[in-house]
Amino acid sequence: MSLGANYYGNMPDNNVNFTTRNLTDNTAQVVRNLSFVDYKIYSGQADLTLNFKKVQIETGAKYSQFSNGSDIGYFNLIQDDYIIDPDRSNLFNYKEKNYAAYISASKDISEKWSAKAGLRYEYTQTNGFSPIIQTESENKYGKFFPTAYISYKANENNQFSINYSGRINRPYFRALDPFRWYSIQELIIPETQAYSLLSTII
Numbered sequence: 001m002s003l004g005a006n007y008y009g010n011m012p013d014n015n016v017n018f019t020t021r022n023l024t025d026n027t028a029q030v031v032r033n034l035s036f037v038d039y040k041i042y043s044g045q046a047d048l049t050l051n052f053k054k055v056q057i058e059t060g061a062k063y064s065q066f067s068n069g070s071d072i073g074y075f076n077l078i079q080d081d082y083i084i085d086p087d088r089s090n091l092f093n094y095k096e097k098n099y100a101a102y103i104s105a106s107k108d109i110s111e112k113w114s115a116k117a118g119l120r121y122e123y124t125q126t127n128g129f130s131p132i133i134q135t136e137s138e139n140k141y142g143k144f145f146p147t148a149y150i151s152y153k154a155n156e157n158n159q160f161s162i163n164y165s166g167r168i169n170r171p172y173f174r175a176l177d178p179f180r181w182y183s184i185q186e187l188i189i190p191e192t193q194a195y196s197l198l199s200t201i202i
Helices: none
Strands: 002-010 013-022 027-051 056-078 081-084 090-108 113-130 135-153 159-165 197-201
Touching: none
Parallel strands: none
Antiparallel strands: 002 027, 013 027, 013 197, 027 056, 056 081, 056 090, 090 113, 113 135, 135 159
């Protein structure tokens, strides 16, 4: 039997100042972006291997918890003071708990053939809250994931196998936050209607 526990935490703090300039009327806007993120990950796992005469059994369980609090501030410089822009600033708190258990059995059929089959169950609870827009989202879901493979050892240097497995496809953290996010794309429009935006990192 093996037991393990892990903890990871980080609190990155970034401060970026930049200027945007509209080339059509030569107006400039000075912006300050402050971002603070506090995320923590806890996990614990137990695994057990049982060796019998004809088959090997592996079983175990794992628990993990993830929490993330983000505070993104967007400030415009107006008359020597940085004034927060609430439409572009964001607060978001997210928590996720995962429970998992598995069991598998493997067997050497002969000197050249071996096989393994198993079943894993995962259950997830998520909670996301955005204080800015007062939106909360909760999800609970669980699913079984089977695994199986068969292997053939042709010789000391060559081995062939066929396997099947299933995994959870988890969304990116950005997709869980209901707040608006921006991306810059290049637009091709007639020269008479063209506008340019120049950004310089200070």
